[in-house]
Amino acid sequence: MAWLWKRLSGWQQDQVEAAAKTELARLEGLLTLPGGAPRLLADRLTDRLAETGGEAMVTGPYGWLIRRGLAQRHSCTDQRCNDGTRLDTGSECENCGTVVHIRRARRAKTAAQLDRELPGLSDEERRRVVEERLREQAAREAEVSAARREEAHVQQARRDEARAAGQKRAERERAAAAAADAVRQAQACEDCGQQQAAGLCEACGYRRRTEALIVEAGMVAATWSADLADQDAVAAVAADVRAALEREVAAMHARYLSATDQAAQNEDPTGFAAALAYGALQTVEEALPEFRRSALNRLGRTEEADAEARGAYKTEQNRRWFQHNPNGADAVAAATKAADRARERTARHLLAVRLEVLRELAAAQPRKNPDAPWSSRLPEIAARPLDGIASGAVFA
Structure with missing residues (x-):
């Protein structure tokens, strides 16, 4: 070498x-x-x-x-084959044996078919015709394999083209989304006018959510304490709920203001206002479940709930496994449990139905005296001192 x-x-x-x-x-x-x-x-x-x-x-x-x-030199399609020997093990390639078997079977089949078609051929002529047909068959298979490879290349090219087009489209969409987000971020707050607030600043976002929860609490209270057909009665209940929640918010603001020095308030007034607004939101969020529990408790004592409870009690008491002793301890316990479930289920249904009615009425009724926008109220609020009495202004 x-x-x-x-x-x-x-x-x-x-x-x-x-x-x-x-x-x-x-x-x-x-x-x-x-x-x-x-x-x-x-x-x-x-x-x-x-x-x-x-x-x-x-x-x-x-x-x-x-x-x-x-x-x-591959004797078969196995990449580990070299001249019929496995490179990894050094043993005879099994795949080559399969290929040889297939070739022998193909030759035997071609020879048998030739014997049926031309039985009088000599041995030399027979071998020549068999070899010729095998070469023709191999050529056809090679053409089919080449066509399949070409088709695979075409399909791969199409997939690559589609993938590239998808990537370009995704890049354009990301660029458009980034541009739209930049425009949105540059918008002023529509409630208070704060610049670069993406249309709604943090504090006003909390205030909107707080206002929605206050309205929801008023509706929940009205489901059992007011005639839904009497709008004045519903409005009075909502006003009472609002006043109660605003008192709780004002107390929370007073505690927060007393715990924060004036220097911290002046250092970041925007963040301080957002903190107050978030505190108001938390206060209302914590109060809303109590309004719902109270409503479910009252609606569970209505005639509809009582009727459902009595029906469930009787149905459970009359089941066949209690027929021999319908007033026994087991029967009474099971019937009481069924009645309680029916009462709770009815109360939840009544609450959902009545809330839907109130929401539809509120959506159909136009606001007669809309609140002034925050941009016009800011000068008035800014002129107020930050003490416990004025803290409710931040929540409003």
Whole structure:
């Protein structure tokens, strides 16, 4: 092998060295245990030289090394196969045996078909025709395989094109979304006029949620304490609920103001206002479940709930496993439990239905005296001192 290497030019030696390194890396990827690639490649070169007849029979060292000495010869489709031997195990390639079996079966089938079509052929003519038909069949299969590969390439190109188009479309959408978000972020708060507030500043967002919860609490209280057909009665209940919640919010504001020094308030007035608004939201959120529990308790004592409870009690008491002793402890306990579930279920249904009625009435009734926007109320609020009495102004 050293004699062949000396016959190569400097450029050819570089190319052969690069090809050998590439083949070594590929072999390492096929082997189970690392470190065996150099031995395999050396054995391959030795075997190929023996097939050729020795170094003296190699007339073109560069071409022989690149195209024959270093190249792996696949006898089948298995990438680990080299001349019918498994590179990873050194044993005979099982896939090659399958290929040989298929080729033999194909030859036998072609020969049998030829015997049926032309039974009088001589042995030599028969072999010639069989070989010709096998070559034609192999050529057709090669054409089909080439067509399939071409179709696969076309499909892959289409997928790549669609993927690239999708990426470009996604980039355009992201750019458009970023531009729209930048425009939105630059908008002033529509309630208080604060600049760069994305249309609604943090404090006003809390105030809106607080206002919605106050309205919801008023409706929940009205479901059991007011005639839903009497709008004045509903409005009076809502006003009482609002006044009660605003008192709680004002007390919370007073506690917060007393715990915060004036310097901290003046250092970040925007953040301080947001903190007060968030405190108001938390206060109302904590109060709303109590309004719902109270409503369910009152609605659970209505005639409808009583009727459902009595019906559930009787139904459970009359079940066949209690018929022998309908007034026994087990029967009474089960019937009481069923009645309680029916009462709770009816109360929740009544609450949902009555809230829906109140929401529809509120949506259909136009606001006669809308509140002044925050932008017009800010000068008045800014002029007020930040003490316990004026703290309710931040919640409003």
